[in-house]
Amino acid sequence: GATLCTYSRGTGSSYNEGNLHFSNECRSM
Numbered sequence: 001g002a003t004l005c006t007y008s009r010g011t012g013s014s015y016n017e018g019n020l021h022f023s024n025e026c027r028s029m
Contacts, residue, residue, distance in 0.1 A: 001028050002028070003026055003027070003028050004026070004027055004028075005025065005026040005027075006025050
């Protein structure tokens with residue numbers, strides 16, 4: 001399966017918008 005990775009700085013542009021720190025989120029689809 002494919003892997004979805006998103007990088008967010010708490011800008012609200014991704015599904016982990018609640019984070020105010022740098023976070024690298026990866027999950028398998």
